[in-house]
Amino acid sequence: MxxxxxxxxxxxxxxxxxISNLExxxxxxxxxxxxxxxxxxxxxxxxNHLRSAEGKLKELLKGExxxxxxxxxxxxxxxxxxxxDLDE
Numbered sequence: 001m002x003x004x005x006x007x008x009x010x011x012x013x014x015x016x017x018x019i020s021n022l023e024x025x026x027x028x029x030x031x032x033x034x035x036x037x038x039x040x041x042x043x044x045x046x047x048n049h050l051r052s053a054e055g056k057l058k059e060l061l062k063g064e065x066x067x068x069x070x071x072x073x074x075x076x077x078x079x080x081x082x083x084x085d086l087d088e
Contacts, residue, residue, distance in 0.1 A: 006042075008049035015042040 006014075018039045022032060063069045 005048075006045055008046055011042045011045040011049070015039055015046065018042070
């Protein structure tokens with residue numbers, strides 16, 4: 001049975017923990033290598049999640065003619081100061 005892939009948030013938390021262990025713990029070489037290997041796997045999981053999200057955003061921002069429409073997501077300080085329509 002295939003293992004369910006971890007969420008981005010879970011993978012990041014585990015990666016942060018591994019980094020902390022590598023920086024602060026007195027690990028053996030073997031333990032350090034095992035932690036490093038786990039960290040690389042978690043980085044790949046995070047990268048896959050980010051690439052997937054990027055693809056979805058690009059698809060959502062594709063114009064009717066198939067070209068990409070550049071749009072800043074969310075409210076920026078410049079758009080707020082300029083009085084841009086916030087309901088868009």
